[in-house]
Amino acid sequence: MLLEGDTAGLSALAKEYPRTISALIGLSYDKESLVAWRAIEAVGSVVGEITRRSAGAGRNIVQRLLWSITEESGGIGWSAIEMLGEVVRNRPDDYSDLIPIIIGLFDEPIFRPGVLYAICRISERTSVPYDAVRDLLREALADEVPEVRGWALLTLKCLGKSPGMDLDAAVRDLMNDGSKIKVYRNGVLTECSVKSLAEELAGAC
Numbered sequence: 379m380l381l382e383g384d385t386a387g388l389s390a391l392a393k394e395y396p397r398t399i400s401a402l403i404g405l406s407y408d409k410e411s412l413v414a415w416r417a418i419e420a421v422g423s424v425v426g427e428i429t430r431r432s433a434g435a436g437r438n439i440v441q442r443l444l445w446s447i448t449e450e451s452g453g454i455g456w457s458a459i460e461m462l463g464e465v466v467r468n469r470p471d472d473y474s475d476l477i478p479i480i481i482g483l484f485d486e487p488i489f490r491p492g493v494l495y496a497i498c499r500i501s502e503r504t505s506v507p508y509d510a511v512r513d514l515l516r517e518a519l520a521d522e523v524p525e526v527r528g529w530a531l532l533t534l535k536c537l538g539k540s541p542g543m544d545l546d547a548a549v550r551d552l553m554n555d556g557s558k559i560k561v562y563r564n565g566v567l568t569e570c571s572v573k574s575l576a577e578e579l580a581g582a583c
Contacts, residue, residue, distance in 0.1 A: 402420055409560070419464055422463075422466075425469075447489070459483060459496050467503045470500070491529050497536070508537060515534060519549065525559050528561065550576075
């Protein structure tokens with residue numbers, strides 16, 4: 379179903395077998411795999427459908443994802459932030475309260491790629507105030523991790539914003555950045571350079 383993009387089938391499966399969500403979460407860990415990204419994306423639509431039937435059941439899954447990124451859980455949440463972003467993207471009216479929580483998680487370096495992915499995905503469906511993420515993006519564009527720099531560029535594009543005077547120089551600097559990263563967009567996992575993403579942003583502005 380994931381490989382076929384059958385989100386309706388997955389939602390039906392989750393209705394009959396509640397542990398479908400656990401299976402999707404389990405499949406989301408290896409971000410070098412297309413199936414993992416399809417699972418991340420599917421969690422959003424499946425939780426959205428669960429929320430439509432029962433707001434409480436949907437919120438319980440969200441709380442489980444939030445708990446998985448706490449120290450008490452004993453883990454690091456793996457792909458929880460990306461999945462939370464997909465949940466908000468699918469049901470922004472129900473889960474808009476998660477947006478500031480997701481933004482706040484950027485303070486933890488290990489979560490930064492996931493936070494940027496989530497902001498990007500959410501902003502394609504509902505407004506994410508640029509003022510709330512401007513400083514975050516400035517820091518991300520200069521981050522030592524290539525994935526963070528790349529997703530900062532993609533997030534700017536998702537927000538529909540030109541970098542502006544305060545970020546323009548940082549974006550220009552990345553046009554010489556040959557670092558390669560994996561990017562999941564439009565159902566496809568590809569490898570590209572940070573340089574190509576900077577050039578893509580400049581062309582879109």
